[in-house]
Amino acid sequence: xxxxxxxxxxxxxxxxxRLLRVCRHRGFTVDSINAETGSxxxxxxxxxxxxxxxxxxxxxKQIEKIVGVLQVATLQQEQNIKATx
Amino acid sequence: MNGAHFVVQAxxxxxxxxxxxxxxxxxxxxYDALFDGGVEHLxxxxxxGAAMAAIGYARATGKVGVCIATxxxxxxxxxxxxxxxxxxxxxxxxxxxxxxxxxxGTDAFQEVDVLGLSLACTKxxxxxxxxxxxGPIIEQAFEIATTGRPGPVxxxxxxxxxVGPSVAHALxxxxxxxxxxxxxxxxxxxxxxxxxxxxxLYIGGGVGMANAVEELRDFIQETKIPSVCTLKxxxxxxxxxxxxMGMVGMHGSKASNLAIQECDLLIAVGARFDDRxxxxxxxxxxxxxxxxxxxxxxxxxxxxxxxxxxTDNLKQVLPAIKAKTNIAPWQKQVAxxxxxxxxxxDHPGExxxxxALLRKLAEIMPTxxxxxxxxxxxxxxxxxxxxxxxxxxxxxxxxxxxxxxxxPAAVGAQVARPNDTVxxxxxxxxxxxxxxxxxxxxxxxxxxxxLLIDNQRLGMVRQWQELFFNGRYSExxxxxNPDFVTLASAFDIPGETIVTKSQIDQAxxxxxxxxxxxxxxxxxxxxxxxxxxxxxxxANDQMMESVG
Numbered sequence: 001x002x003x004x005x006x007x008x009x010x011x012x013x014x015x016x017x018r019l020l021r022v023c024r025h026r027g028f029t030v031d032s033i034n035a036e037t038g039s040x041x042x043x044x045x046x047x048x049x050x051x052x053x054x055x056x057x058x059x060x061k062q063i064e065k066i067v068g069v070l071q072v073a074t075l076q077q078e079q080n081i082k083a084t085x
Numbered sequence: 086m087n088g089a090h091f092v093v094q095a096x097x098x099x100x101x102x103x104x105x106x107x108x109x110x111x112x113x114x115x116y117d118a119l120f121d122g123g124v125e126h127l128x129x130x131x132x133x134g135a136a137m138a139a140i141g142y143a144r145a146t147g148k149v150g151v152c153i154a155t156x157x158x159x160x161x162x163x164x165x166x167x168x169x170x171x172x173x174x175x176x177x178x179x180x181x182x183x184x185x186x187x188x189x190g191t192d193a194f195q196e197v198d199v200l201g202l203s204l205a206c207t208k209x210x211x212x213x214x215x216x217x218x219x220g221p222i223i224e225q226a227f228e229i230a231t232t233g234r235p236g237p238v239x240x241x242x243x244x245x246x247x248v249g250p251s252v253a254h255a256l257x258x259x260x261x262x263x264x265x266x267x268x269x270x271x272x273x274x275x276x277x278x279x280x281x282x283x284x285x286l287y288i289g290g291g292v293g294m295a296n297a298v299e300e301l302r303d304f305i306q307e308t309k310i311p312s313v314c315t316l317k318x319x320x321x322x323x324x325x326x327x328x329x330m331g332m333v334g335m336h337g338s339k340a341s342n343l344a345i346q347e348c349d350l351l352i353a354v355g356a357r358f359d360d361r362x363x364x365x366x367x368x369x370x371x372x373x374x375x376x377x378x379x380x381x382x383x384x385x386x387x388x389x390x391x392x393x394x395x396t397d398n399l400k401q402v403l404p405a406i407k408a409k410t411n412i413a414p415w416q417k418q419v420a421x422x423x424x425x426x427x428x429x430x431d432h433p434g435e436x437x438x439x440x441a442l443l444r445k446l447a448e449i450m451p452t453x454x455x456x457x458x459x460x461x462x463x464x465x466x467x468x469x470x471x472x473x474x475x476x477x478x479x480x481x482x483x484x485x486x487x488x489x490x491x492x493p494a495a496v497g498a499q500v501a502r503p504n505d506t507v508x509x510x511x512x513x514x515x516x517x518x519x520x521x522x523x524x525x526x527x528x529x530x531x532x533x534x535x536l537l538i539d540n541q542r543l544g545m546v547r548q549w550q551e552l553f554f555n556g557r558y559s560e561x562x563x564x565x566n567p568d569f570v571t572l573a574s575a576f577d578i579p580g581e582t583i584v585t586k587s588q589i590d591q592a593x594x595x596x597x598x599x600x601x602x603x604x605x606x607x608x609x610x611x612x613x614x615x616x617x618x619x620x621x622x623x624a625n626d627q628m629m630e631s632v633g
Contacts (some may be wrong), residue, residue, distance in 0.1 A: 014200055014212075021204050061383035067209040067229060 003033065003056040004075045010068040013026040016052050018045065018066050019026040043070065058063050088219055088259035089114035091251035092180065092242070095223040100254055101151055103127070103142065103500060104607055106133040109155025110195060112182030114247035124268045127500060127529055128198040130521035132159050136166020137519070139177045141497025143170075144480045144508075145455055147296060149230055150177040150497060156184055157195030161202065161240075170486025172236035173317060174294055176230040185245040186444070191418040199241045208236030213246050218255020224444060234557055237292055251340065260615045263398050267403055270395055274376055275408035277393065281350035281374075283415040284310045285361075287333065290317030290483065291355015291379055293476030297399035301354065304403045308410050311419040313341040315481040316468055324472035328419055334362040336465040339426040342617070342625040344419055345370050352379045358388040359484070369625035378402055411549070428470060435585045437609050438465065439538050440470040443510070446536070446593055447471040453517075454506040455480060455498045459491030459515030462544035465615045467510050478606040489518025492535065496522055497532045506597065513539040513566050523576040526602050534596050535578075535604045537569055540611045548614045551631070553621075572602040580604030 009015050016035060023030050028050040035046045051061065060072050086094070092115055096104070103125045108116040111519050119126050129135040132154040139150030154163050159180040170177045184193040203210035209229045211222045219242070270606060275374040278284060292301050298321050305312060311328035314321060322329045331338035333345055345351070351373040356362070363369035366388060375391040377384070378399060383448050385394040432438035441464050456471060458464040458481040473479045482490040495509035516537055527531050544563040568579040580603060583592045596605045617628035 014204070017201065018204055025205065055386075058383075058387060061385075061387075065381075065383055 001056070002049060004047070004053045004073055005060065005063070006073045007046040007048065007069065008071040009044050009065065009066070010036050010070065011044050012068055015066075015068060016046070017046060019048075019063065022062050022066065023048070023059065024060050027054050036071065048074055052065065065080050086251050087114065087118075088216055088242070088251050089118035089247040090122065091219055092223065092247070095220060095254075096124055096151065098151070099223070099227050100151065103519045104153055105129050105138040105142070105154030105497065107132050107135055107155070107159060109159045109182065111244045112153060112159070112180075112186055112247075114241070114244060115180065115182065117128065120576055123469070126153075127525065129493065129496070130524040131519065132162035133489070134496070134519050134522040134525060135189060136163045136177070136179065137487075137490050137493035137540055138497035138522075138525070139179075139502070140166060140170050140173075140175050141480055141494030142459060142501045143175050144494070145176055145477050145498035145499075145501045147172050147477065148501075149227060150175070150402045152177065152319060153178065153180045153624060154392060155182045155195065156199065158195045159195075160199040161197060162557065163200060165485075166208055167237045167239065169485040169487045169490065171206055171208065173290065173482070174235050175237065176358055178226055178230055179207075179237060179239045181241045181255070182245040182247070183241045185243070186214070186243045189243065193356070199239070203239045203241075207239050208239070210239040210241070211338060212241045213243065216246055216249055217252045219246065219251060224254070234291075254629060263401055265422035266397055266401055267395065270393060271402075271405045273393055274395070274406040275439040277350055277374060277376060278308065278310075278352070278406065278408040278410060281410070282412060283348045283411065284350040284410065285344055285348035285373075286310050287345070287351055287353045287356050288310035288312055288314040288321050289354060289356025290315060290319040290321065290397060290476070292321045293316055294631070295355060295380065295399040297355075297403060300400050300403040302406055307407050309416060310410060311344060311416065312342060312410070313337070315483070316360070316481055316558065317627055319479045320473040320476040323474050327423075328416060330423055332468050334359075334615065334625070335364065336469065336615050337362075337619075337625070338428075338469070339421040339630070340419070340615055342628060343422060343426075346624070346626045348373045351448060353379070354403070355379055355389075356382045364619045364623055364625040364627075365390070408588040424492075435587070436599070437583065437607055439466050439588055439607070439609050439613060441586075442589055442607060443467055443470045446508075449593060450508070450597060453504060453507050454478065454508060455495075457491050457495035457498055457507065457509045459509070459511040460486050460488045460514055461512045462511055462540070462548065462613070462615050463512045463538040465545075466538075468617075488515040490513060492533070493519050493522045495527050495533045495535075496531060499533050500529070506526065507532075508523065508534040508536055508596075510536045510538065512544060513537065513541060513563055513569070514543040516569070517566075520572070523573060525548060526578065527576040531602060533602050534599070535573075535602070536596065537571065537604060537606045538609060539566065539606060540609050540613065541566055542611045544611070544613075545615070547611065551614070552618070569606045570604060578602045578604055580606060582606040582608060584608045
């Protein structure tokens with residue numbers, strides 16, 4: 001099952017590492033990722049497509065616990081969505 | 086004031102009076118500041134010992150434990166302790182020195198990417214990149230470590246920031262963030278409790294971490310709902326409570342495991358459905374609706390789909406869901422199971438039976454004794470056969486199962502509670518994993534008592550080899566152990582060895598009455614196993630039991 005996540009987080013040098021580690025450890029494969037940091041508010045915007053047999057809520061709840069995460073949205077969850085990298 | 090002095094000052098502002106650690110090159114400025122900075126430092130003999138002493142300190146008091154190490158190997162040696170604290174949700178702060186900022190990323194001497202290493206074993210971690218960040222980071226670190234689900238936080242401080250000028254930072258006042266309870270869910274919980282015929286409380290370590298022991302006891306007093314607990318929740322419910330069945334899970338009591346399988350409502354309180362508790366997950370509490378109370382939303386529906394959940398502070402939610410129950414037949418059934426399946430201590434022969442020894446110790450030790458277990462068969466025997474009446478009096482590496490935990494945890498507990506008896510119960514395998522901490526006991530003249538249960542085996546692994554690997558005892562035979570009493574004496578710790586039952590009473594008295602540290606080395610048969618045992622992959626009612 002593929003899911004598309006949109007994450008907003010406070011900018012920090014290691015945030016992507018934290019995010020990707022959580023995805024792998026909790027059993028989700030990252031199919032695509034796009035990350036941009038706004039110049040004004042120092043907020044990182046990350047779009048992530050992940051794949052797993054596990055329910056996506058198991059991942060989003062863990063991502064929400066990462067210090068610095070402001071918002072996590074699950075936009076789609078279906079068998080075959082197109083990656084938007 | 087330089088950065089290092091600022092750190093010591095900030096620790097004092099967080100009410101830290103005691104830290105544990107080991108100096109080295111990149112953390113020398115902080116050690117210089119600690120020299121006369123007004124925060125007591127205890128030199129442990131390995132950074133892992135320092136981390137576990139900080140855990141013992143935190144668990145024995147409910148306060149934050151602090152450990153300090155240098156860069157590179159000092160930091161890597163902390164990692165097991167941090168992972169232990171993460172799995173058991175213990176609030177500790179680890180401060181590591183780092184090579185100067187301009188050398189980071191150059192493979193400098195004793196440089197390792199500590200922030201990278203910390204990602205999987207801390208709740209959060211910081212690398213300080215400027216003097217301005219130092220104050221806010223220390224403040225955030227303490228807040229993160231202690232709020233919500235507690236956990237370890239690491240602060241990595243480059244040496245140039247320690248020696249450079251500091252920047253003043255005013256401490257913010259923390260605001261109580263208790264939220265409004267959801268009245269609809271409260272009413273639903275009460276309704277489920279009222280209509281249940283066979284409700285059961287499954288109590289986890291979150292109760293102690295939330296400081297909600299009194300609220301839990303009030304809830305039990307009023308509802309009279311029977312209860313079982315996890316390893317980390319031992320002490321939350323008084324052991325003499327008629328409906329308290331003991332520990333549940335792989336080495337849980339038979340009564341607990343059967344009650345779980347028969348209940349129609351399971352109320353999980355600060356517990357996380359760990360595999361050592363549930364056995365075969367699909368068959369755990371198969372007939373029960375589940376109410377899950379836990380501060381961590383990520384635990385809800387992680388392993389067991391629940392009927393109702395609340396992620397509120399247990400101190401708030403437990404009083405709110407008190408409800409009238411009408412469960413006399415269930416209470417009677419549970420009380421009977423508790424009697425029918427009570428532990429027996431009438432072990433034949435003269436060799437020492439460890440469960441009986443530990444039971445005896447529990448009966449005669451002072452009320453506020455702190456028991457620090459190591460990991461293995463003796464750990465399970467402590468959980469099954471000893472009793473304490475406060476969770477902070479039973480300190481055990483529950484989630485990570487870290488051999489070598491017991492002695493350094495006892496060091497931290499004894500420093501925290503100098504007037505209470507602290508006993509480290511260890512095994513011959515675990516004891517050797519952090520044996521250097523005898524040097525810490527000697528240095529501080531700590532009156533830690535050590536009960537070393539020696540079967541000349543890595544007993545728990547040996548038991549599994551006997552039961553599940555056709556008796557092929559691969560690397561678990563330790564007949565080449567050192568003479569433990571002589572080893573202790575090298576650290577000026579007196580001790581003795583006992584081998585028969587008739588020696589137990591007087592030896593335990595000598596252990597408890599010794600003014601300083603003491604080692605009681607107990608020789609037992611290598612064939613003793615921990616029973617009951619839920620085999621891997623089996624449901625909790627499929628326990629293997631002793632045939633002896």
